[in-house]
Amino acid sequence: MGFQLLLITIIVSVVLGQEADWGYDRQNGPETWRSRFSGCGGNFQSPINLGASRPYAVFNMFYWEGDTNVPIRMELFNNGETVVLNGTWLPGRRPSIVLTSNGLRYVLDSIHWHWGRTRFDGTEHALNNVRYDMEMHIVTRLASNSRGSSPDRLVYSQLFQIGLQDQTPGMSAVAENLAGVITPNSRQQIWPFSIDELIAWQQMPFYSYQGSLTTPPCTEPILWIVAGQPTGISFDNIEEFRSLENRDGEEMAGNVRPLQPINGRRITVDLS
Ligand SMILES: [Zn+2]
Numbered sequence: 001m002g003f004q005l006l007l008i009t010i011i012v013s014v015v016l017g018q019e020a021d022w023g024y025d026r027q028n029g030p031e032t033w034r035s036r037f038s039g040c041g042g043n044f045q046s047p048i049n050l051g052a053s054r055p056y057a058v059f060n061m062f063y064w065e066g067d068t069n070v071p072i073r074m075e076l077f078n079n080g081e082t083v084v085l086n087g088t089w090l091p092g093r094r095p096s097i098v099l100t101s102n103g104l105r106y107v108l109d110s111i112h113w114h115w116g117r118t119r120f121d122g123t124e125h126a127l128n129n130v131r132y133d134m135e136m137h138i139v140t141r142l143a144s145n146s147r148g149s150s151p152d153r154l155v156y157s158q159l160f161q162i163g164l165q166d167q168t169p170g171m172s173a174v175a176e177n178l179a180g181v182i183t184p185n186s187r188q189q190i191w192p193f194s195i196d197e198l199i200a201w202q203q204m205p206f207y208s209y210q211g212s213l214t215t216p217p218c219t220e221p222i223l224w225i226v227a228g229q230p231t232g233i234s235f236d237n238i239e240e241f242r243s244l245e246n247r248d249g250e251e252m253a254g255n256v257r258p259l260q261p262i263n264g265r266r267i268t269v270d271l272s
Pocket residue numbers: 112113114137214
């Protein structure tokens with residue numbers, strides 16, 4: 001009996017330990033990830049600095065479909081590292097990104113954010129070595145009827161800077177509801193809105209490259225599309241994000257991975 005109890009205790013602590021195995025502190029932060037998650041030591045990691053090397057130019061890289069469709073249900077979730085926005089759409093109404101070069105369709109999975117503690121330290125990607133105040137990741141998955149060797153996930157990334165013109169009313173809708181998800185594992189239903197209210201339209205050019213998830217297990221390959229100009233956000237909205245608590249019961253801010261080496265990867269830029 002005593003042995004069984006000990007075994008259960010060990011299993012439970014291993015499982016719980018793994019769950020809390022990474023974060024953004026000195027003890028569990030990005031510099032320590034590769035020792036526990038081999039994927040984080042890969043050669044094609046994200047984020048990277050964009051605009052540093054001469055990119056390969058294309059036109060009409062992608063387009064959105066269904067981004068104005070309003071979901072029937074929307075929910076915020078504090079997962080201990082960020083806040084995640086999930087939605088439920090009627091069949092066939094879920095938004096997607098279509099790549100014009102090969103017609104592949106990537107369907108929306110969920111949306112989350114990364115942000116800093118002060119100014120210009122809240123984005124993961126950098127544009128010409130400049131980081132901004134917040135980065136939004138719209139995570140999508142390759143539609144099941146698609147074929148080929150393309151990455152099965154695409155992340156659409158948008159950067160925010162305090163003080164620029166606010167083009168995304170959905171960010172205020174999210175920020176106003178964050179009080180309901182202060183502690184990890186909490187959920188909050190919110191009034192549904194279409195994701196085009198989160199996407200700014202004056203952000204040309206768009207950069208694309210093959211990278212990884214920016215959190216463990218740092219899976220490769222991930223296809224990235226990063227809007228090449230920051231859009232506006234209010235200081236008050238970012239302060240609402242900073243009021244969230246992470247798994248260690250601390251302020252959830254600085255959930256940002258440092259820049260990774262480009263290692264000769266080709267970066268594409270959409271100039272249309
Ligand atoms: Zn992310």
